[in-house]
Amino acid sequence: MKGDVYVYDCIRVPTGKAGGRYKSVLPESLAAFLIEEVLQRQNLSGCPLEIILGNSIGTMGNMARYASLLTSLPKSTLASTVDLQCGGSYQAIRMAMAQLKSGLNEVVIAGGMESNSLQPHRFYAKNDPRYTDGKAFLTANFNPQSTQSLAQSAEQLAHAFQITKDEMWDWVLESHHRAADFIQTAIYKRHVIDYDRKGPDQTVRVDLKREDLVRWSTKETIDRTNTAHYHDGAAVLVLGTEELGRRLDKKPMACIRDILILGVDPDEAPKGVIYGASELLEQHALKAKDIDIFEVNESFACKPLSFAKHFGLSDKKYLNVFGGNLAYGHPFAASGTMNLLHLILALKEKKQTFGLLSAGVAGGYGAAMLVENCE
Known part of the structure; x- marks a missing residue:
């Protein structure tokens, strides 16, 4: 068109x-x-x-x-x-x-x-009201009106949808298992190009077990066991x-029908996966049932799980088909393209037509993309 x-x-x-x-x-x-x-x-x-x-x-x-x-x-x-x-x-x-x-x-x-x-250590200038005696900082404050962390926001999301730590561990294991299968395929090897001849993603744990997650766990709802x-x-x-x-004389892989980035409360950034997708679907008069495959950013395990509960995806077979960021990692600004690649390849592998990609973005955004398989 x-x-x-x-x-x-x-x-x-x-x-x-x-x-x-x-x-x-x-x-x-x-x-x-x-x-x-x-x-x-x-x-x-x-x-x-x-x-x-x-x-x-x-x-x-x-x-x-x-x-x-x-x-x-x-x-x-x-x-x-x-x-x-x-x-x-x-x-x-x-x-x-x-x-x-x-x-x-x-x-x-x-x-x-x-x-x-290689992230540089940053220091506020002495005249900056945020100056802290020359102490370096690595993580930005994403909301000038709040000091709430992304982990705290993710915990609120988990509580709002009554997602337990056990449920999140199940999803973490599923993400790694799906990724472990995907990295053995020919389509993975065609689209994931080895820069240093050290093999597939360093982060995928083929041998990850629940006992490992239990051993590494803390008393916090959101911790390293359920976070990228x-x-x-x-x-x-x-x-x-x-x-x-x-x-x-080239045939495209897919068509991007639309993309949306919606501002939300920064303290609800993880819930942006729901806000952005909901708005994009509404703008196109679509329901979740009209989408064949979903890809949701997994910076926290509660994000795809809350997404599934909100949209009534009782069968998560077509949610993050090849695993997600919990397995592959979350290199921030590169993640959206990584996720899009996995979504397009899943549409082709499963011979499906429509895909929806969604992310909750630090700073308070819901980002979503509507994709159509060209085959």
């Missing part, structure tokens, strides 16, 4: 733990590796394009530009970095779609990159118009 935006390719690197396989690798190097890969795979060399990448904890400067300069692209290529925290990929894709729909570009490479390993930890990674996708496909 004229004006639609298509995904012609989508790839990522295997995720690494903070201080793990990418402990000395710049995030822009990971992004450049992927950009070069799609340039060759899609024969885009010489094709005018733009790059838009999300990043939230980088080392300052225009990191998308750094990535571009590390590739074979001409120095005249425009590359921009956007920060919407863990919603960075959504905003990058949203901006790319606007350019494609307006005719400003015919092809855009969008996505995100993140390195918790700190990770490094990058993911990109090639977005283009229908005309691009005709001109280059």
